[in-house]
Amino acid sequence: xxxxxxxxxxxxxxxxxxxxxxxxxxxxxxxxxxxxxxxxxxxxxxxxxxxxxxxxxxxxxxxxxxxxxxxxxxxxxxxxxxxxxxxxxxxxxxxxxxxxxxxxxxxxxxxxxxxxxxxxxxxxxxxxxxxxxxxxxxxxxxxxxxxxxxxxxxxxxxxxxxxxxxxxxxxxxxxxxxxxxxxxxxxxxxxxxxxxxxxxxxxxxxxxxxxxxxxxxxxxxxxxxxxxxxxxxxxxxxxxxxxxxxxxxxxxxxxxxxxxxxxxxxxxxxxxxxxxxxxxxx
Amino acid sequence: xxxxxxxxxxxxxxxxxxxxxxxxxxxxxxxxxxxxxxxxxxxxxxxxxxxxxxxxxxxxxxxxxxxxxxxxxxxxxxxxxxxxxxxxxxxxxxxxxxxxxxxxxxxxxxxxxxxxxxxxxxxxxxxxxxxxxxxxxxxxxxxxxxxxxxxxxxxxxxxxxxxxxxxxxxxxxxxxxxxxxxxxxxxxxxxxxxxxxxxxxxxxxxxxxxxxxxxxxxxxxxxxxxxxxxxxxxxxxxxxxxxxxxxxxxxxxxxxxxxxxxxxxxxxxxxxxxxxxxxxxxxxxxxxxxxxxxxxxxxxxxxxxxxxxxxxxxxxxxxxxxxxxxxxxxxxxxxxxxxxxxxxxxxxxxxxxxxxxxxxx
Numbered sequence: 007x008x009x010x011x012x013x014x015x016x017x018x019x020x021x022x023x024x025x026x027x028x029x030x031x032x033x034x035x036x037x038x039x040x041x042x043x044x045x046x047x048x049x050x051x052x053x054x055x056x057x058x059x060x061x062x063x064x065x066x067x068x069x070x071x072x073x074x075x076x077x078x079x080x081x082x083x084x085x086x087x088x089x090x091x092x093x094x095x096x097x098x099x100x101x102x103x104x105x106x107x108x109x110x111x112x113x114x115x116x117x118x119x120x121x122x123x124x125x126x127x128x129x130x131x132x133x134x135x136x137x138x139x140x141x142x143x144x145x146x147x148x149x150x151x152x153x154x155x156x157x158x159x160x161x162x163x164x165x166x167x168x169x170x171x172x173x174x175x176x177x178x179x180x181x182x183x184x185x186x187x188x189x190x191x192x193x194x195x196x197x198x199x200x201x202x203x204x205x206x207x208x209x210x211x212x213x214x215x216x217x218x219x220x221x222x223x224x225x226x227x228x229x230x231x232x233x234x235x236x237x238x239x240x241x242x243x244x245x246x247x248x249x250x251x252x253x254x255x256x257x258x259x260x261x262x263x264x265x266x267x268x269x270x271x272x273x274x275x276x277x278x279x280x281x282x283x284x285x286x287x288x
Numbered sequence: 289x290x291x292x293x294x295x296x297x298x299x300x301x302x303x304x305x306x307x308x309x310x311x312x313x314x315x316x317x318x319x320x321x322x323x324x325x326x327x328x329x330x331x332x333x334x335x336x337x338x339x340x341x342x343x344x345x346x347x348x349x350x351x352x353x354x355x356x357x358x359x360x361x362x363x364x365x366x367x368x369x370x371x372x373x374x375x376x377x378x379x380x381x382x383x384x385x386x387x388x389x390x391x392x393x394x395x396x397x398x399x400x401x402x403x404x405x406x407x408x409x410x411x412x413x414x415x416x417x418x419x420x421x422x423x424x425x426x427x428x429x430x431x432x433x434x435x436x437x438x439x440x441x442x443x444x445x446x447x448x449x450x451x452x453x454x455x456x457x458x459x460x461x462x463x464x465x466x467x468x469x470x471x472x473x474x475x476x477x478x479x480x481x482x483x484x485x486x487x488x489x490x491x492x493x494x495x496x497x498x499x500x501x502x503x504x505x506x507x508x509x510x511x512x513x514x515x516x517x518x519x520x521x522x523x524x525x526x527x528x529x530x531x532x533x534x535x536x537x538x539x540x541x542x543x544x545x546x547x548x549x550x551x552x553x554x555x556x557x558x559x560x561x562x563x564x565x566x567x568x569x570x571x572x573x574x575x576x577x578x579x580x581x582x583x584x585x586x587x588x589x590x591x592x593x594x595x596x597x598x599x600x601x602x603x604x605x606x607x608x609x610x611x612x613x614x615x616x617x618x619x620x621x622x623x624x625x626x627x628x629x630x631x632x633x634x635x636x637x638x639x640x641x642x643x644x645x646x647x648x649x
Contacts, residue, residue: 184388184390186386186390187390187392187393189357189377189386190384190386190391191403192377192378193355193377193378193382193384194378194403194404194407194451194452195378195404195408195455196378196403196407197378204403204406204407205392209393209394287393287394
C-alpha cells in the first residue's frame with residue numbers, strides 16, 4: 007500500500023530517537039551496574055556482581071526502598087480516594103457543568119511541579135500559613151513540626167500532584183460505560199448503591215488499575231518532593247540514586263539500584279496491564 | 289385478592305378487558321421543545337400494544353416515562369390503585385427490553401438473567417430455578433456461561449427478554465427491540481416474540497417505527513405523530529377506518545381524495561356519488577386494493593384513466609392512473625402483464641372513508 011521509501015522515512019527517525027535516547031542509556035546503565043569504583047575514584051571496567059551483592063546486604067537500601075513503596079502506596083490510596091469520587095461525580099452528576107469541572111481538574115497540571123512543591127513548603131513550614139493559622143486560632147501552642155520535612159509532607163504533596171493522573175483514566179473508563187446499563191440496572195430493581203457496586207464499579211476497574219499504577223509508579227520514582235519537603239525521615243530511593251550519581255560518586259551502585267527499580271516498575275506495569283485486560287469487556 | 293377463574297371458552301362479550309395501566313394527560317417538554325402533548329390511553333391486561341411513530345414522534349419518550357427514566361412535565365400514570373409517576377424505575381413492576389439490549393458485559397448470560405432477582409435478595413435456590421426456567425423459555429440454556437459479547441444479536445435479544453421476564457413484571461416495555469436485527473431474523477423474532485407474549489400473558493408495550501411490524505404483532509396500535517396521539521385501535525380498524533389523513537397514509541398506501549359534499553352528494557373532480565356526510569369539504573381515504581377493474585360492482589363509482597406508472601410487487605401490482613380531469617389514483621391489482629393505455633376502474637363508495645385533515649397533508 008505504501009512505498010518502501012515512505013515506510014523508511016516514517017519509521018527510521020523514531021527508531022533512531024528511541025535507540026539513541028532510551029536504548030543506549032539503558033545499555034550503558036546495565037553495563038555500569040556490573041563495574042566498580044576504585045579507591046582512587048575511577049571507574050574500573052571489570053565485570054563483577056559486587057554492586058548487586060551490596061544492594062542485598064546493606065540495610066539502608068532495602069529500608070529506603072520499602073519506605074518509598076510505603077509512601078507510594080499511600081499516595082496511590084489517597085489519589086484513588088480523591089480521584090474516584092471526583093471522576094464519578096463529574097461523569098454521572100455534573101450535568102452541563104461537566105466540561106468546566108473537567109478543566110478545573112486539568113488546570114493544576116499546567117503549573118510547574120516545582121512551584122506546587124514550593125507552595126506546600128510555604129503552607130506547611132513552621133512559619134507557614136497552616137501553622138500561623140493554627141496558632142492564631144489557639145489550636146496549638148507551638149508550631150507543629152511533623153507537617154514539613156516528614157513523610158507526611160511527601161505523601162501530601164505527591165497526592166496533590168498525582169491525583170489528576172489517577173482521575174483521568176478513571177474518568178475515561180466511567181465515561182465509556184453505556185448509560186443504558188445504568189438504566190437497565192435501575193429497571194431490574196437495583197437501588198442506586200447496588201447499581202454502583204454491581205455495574206458501575208466493576209466496569210471502571212480498568213481505569214482504577216491504570217490510575218493506581220500511575221500514582222504508584224510516578225510516586226515511587228519521585229525525588230523532588232522528598233528532596234524539598236521530606237527531610238531526613240522522608241528520603242526516598244531516588245534520592246539515594248541521585249546522590250550516588252552525584253556527591254557519592256558511585257555510578258555503578260547507582261546504576262544497579264536504578265536497574266532494580268526498572269525491573270520492579272516494569273513487572274508492576276506488566277501485572278497491571280494483564281489485570282486491566284482481564285477486566286475490560288467490549 | 290381473589291382471582292376469578294376465566295372460563296376457557298367464554299362467550300363473546302363486549303365488556304372491555306380490565307385496565308392494567310392508565311395514561312392520563314401525559315405531556316413532556318425538554319426546555320422549549322414539546323415532545324408529548326396530552327397523551328391519554330389505557331393498556332389492558334395481557335394485551336400487546338404497539339406505540340407506532342416516526343422518529344421524533346415521542347414514542348420512546350412515552351415509553352421512558354412509563355418505565356420511569358423520564359418524568360412527565362404533567363399528567364399521571366396509574367396502575368390499578370397505585371400511582372406510578374414519581375416512583376423511581378426500581379419501584380415499578382414494569383421491566384424494559386432496551387433497544388440495544390443493554391446486557392451487562394461483565395456478567396455471563398446466566399448472571400445477566402439472574403441480576404434482577406439477585407438485587408432483590410432472593411434465595412440462591414429460587415434464583416437458580418427461575419433463571420433456568422427463563423433460559424429454557426428463550427432457548428438459551430446452552431449459552432448460559434457465555435459473556436454477551438460472545439453471542440449473536442438475536443441471542444442477546446433473547447437474553448434481554450429473559451432478563452426482563454424473570455422478574456415477572458405486570459407490564460413489559462420493549463424499545464424497538466428488533467431494529468438491530470437483519471430482515472430475516474427480524475421476521476422470525478416477530479413471530480417468536482408474539483407467541484412468547486401469548487404464553488406468558490403479560491401485557492407488552494412495544495415501540496416501533498415499522499408499520500408492518502406493528503400490524504403483524506399488535507392487538508392494538510397507538511399511532512403517535514409529533515407528540516400527539518393520532519389514533520388507538522386494532523390493526524384492522526386502524527387500517528380500514530383511519531381517523532386522520534396521516535394515519536391513512538402512514539399505515540399502508542392510500543388515495544386521499546379532496547371532495548365537496550352537498551346535501552348527501554360527494555363531488556370529487558368529475559366523479560360523484562351519494563354518501564351520508566355533512567356538507568362542506570371532505571377528505572376521503574380510498575385504499576388502492578379497493579379499486580378494481582370495472583365490471584363487477586353494481587353500485588360502484590367508475591372512472592377512466594391513462595396508465596402512467598406501474599410497480600410490480602410480486603403477487604400484486606401498483607398502478608398509477610391519471611384521469612382526464614387530472615385526478616391521480618393508485619390502484620392495487622393482481623399482477624398482470626397486459627396493463628396498458630386507457631383503463632376503466634370502479635370502487636365502492638363505502639370504501640371511501642372520511643378522515644380528519646392532518647397538518648401538512
